[in-house]
Amino acid sequence: xxxxLDGNAAAGALQAIFPFDMTLVQVTCTGxxxxxxxxxLAAYMHGMxxxxxxxxxxxxxxxxxxxxxxxxxxxxxxxxxxxSAEA
Amino acid sequence: MERRTLLGRLSWQLGEVVATHPETARAKSITLAPPxxxxxxxxxxxxxxxxxxxxxxxxxxxxxxSPPEEAPRVTLTVERLDDGEVSPYLTEELxxxxxxxxxxxxGGYFVWEARMGGPLLLIAGGSGIVPLMAMLRxxxxxxxxxxxxxxxxxxxxxxxxxREELERLDEADRMLEVxxxxxxxxxxxxxxxxxxxxxxxxxxxxxxxxxxPLTFICGPTPFVETAAASLVELGYEPGRIKTxxxxxxxxx
Numbered sequence: 001x002x003x004x005l006d007g008n009a010a011a012g013a014l015q016a017i018f019p020f021d022m023t024l025v026q027v028t029c030t031g032x033x034x035x036x037x038x039x040x041l042a043a044y045m046h047g048m049x050x051x052x053x054x055x056x057x058x059x060x061x062x063x064x065x066x067x068x069x070x071x072x073x074x075x076x077x078x079x080x081x082x083x084s085a086e087a
Numbered sequence: 088m089e090r091r092t093l094l095g096r097l098s099w100q101l102g103e104v105v106a107t108h109p110e111t112a113r114a115k116s117i118t119l120a121p122p123x124x125x126x127x128x129x130x131x132x133x134x135x136x137x138x139x140x141x142x143x144x145x146x147x148x149x150x151x152x153s154p155p156e157e158a159p160r161v162t163l164t165v166e167r168l169d170d171g172e173v174s175p176y177l178t179e180e181l182x183x184x185x186x187x188x189x190x191x192x193x194g195g196y197f198v199w200e201a202r203m204g205g206p207l208l209l210i211a212g213g214s215g216i217v218p219l220m221a222m223l224r225x226x227x228x229x230x231x232x233x234x235x236x237x238x239x240x241x242x243x244x245x246x247x248x249x250r251e252e253l254e255r256l257d258e259a260d261r262m263l264e265v266x267x268x269x270x271x272x273x274x275x276x277x278x279x280x281x282x283x284x285x286x287x288x289x290x291x292x293x294x295x296x297x298x299x300p301l302t303f304i305c306g307p308t309p310f311v312e313t314a315a316a317s318l319v320e321l322g323y324e325p326g327r328i329k330t331x332x333x334x335x336x337x338x339x
Contacts, residue, residue, distance in 0.1 A: 003334040012191070
């Protein structure tokens with residue numbers, strides 16, 4: 001079962017890895033070139049982890065999971081990640 | 088020159104439960120005293136993690152209901168989902184003095200601070216009121232005069248979370264307007280709306296388009312999508328509409 005949420009819901013998992021407010025990080029999609037902050041993207045939560053998709057073209061941007069004391073981060077759909085060092 | 092410090096990675100901490108308060112038959116507020124609380128902003132959430140004796144873990148996100156002004160205490164309001172893995176424990180089992188594992192605060196996107204101005208349009212479905220209540224409490228705590236409207240959809244009158252506090256805030260502040268809609272049943276003499284939120288209702292309640300309200304919508308996924316799509320259809324700027332969907336996260 002999966003439920004469509006906002007990127008906001010994935011921020012806890014991402015902020016266990018990155019020392020930034022990840023909801024405000026700007027992602028550019030490899031699929032369609034659209035850019036938006038993670039908080040405005042679509043997130044799907046599964047037992048196995050979280051999938052973040054582009055709301056414009058549905059491309060998988062980021063997959064993140066935490067299993068057996070290891071983080072798994074797949075960023076196949078991200079062309080550019082813009083992180084503000086101010087936030 | 089003062090340099091802003093990096094947030095640092097989030098890590099789990101154990102917060103002691105210092106108070107609990109039933110809000111409705113299904114919703115309960117839980118006040119925690121986390122040892123390392125860097126302060127939060129209205130609209131943010133925390134992740135809560137429960138660990139079973141066999142090591143099985145379940146994580147859920149819960150919005151913070153208390154305003155930043157009450158830090159370092161943090162209040163969550165949790166609605167019990169009968170088939171949930173985490174919420175029945177939080178609402179039925181957890182006691183004052185117990186410790187709860189949490190990390191946060193999380194998210195600077197779905198956040199409102201008095202200095203961001205308005206007018207503010209808040210749209211809540213069920214327990215989606217929680218982060219919006221933090222915004223209204225923050226607005227009241229700072230004495231902000233930013234005009235605000237809350238449109239709050241509940242199934243029944245008894246299920247309206249923070250009903251009395253909202254009534255008090257509404258009466259005490261002429262810049263705030265609280266509008267309820269009840270979708271399943273309503274008491275005799277009910278004068279509010281009695282149907283699901285739709286485009287017509289938003290046309291009546293939302294600020295005029297040219298006032299460019301700053302909008303926050305929180306509720307179950309279909310509720311949020313209906314409300315956001317209706318506002319865009321009415322001509323409101325998508326860039327000033329922020330959404331937070333919630334629902335079962337399928338960790339079973």
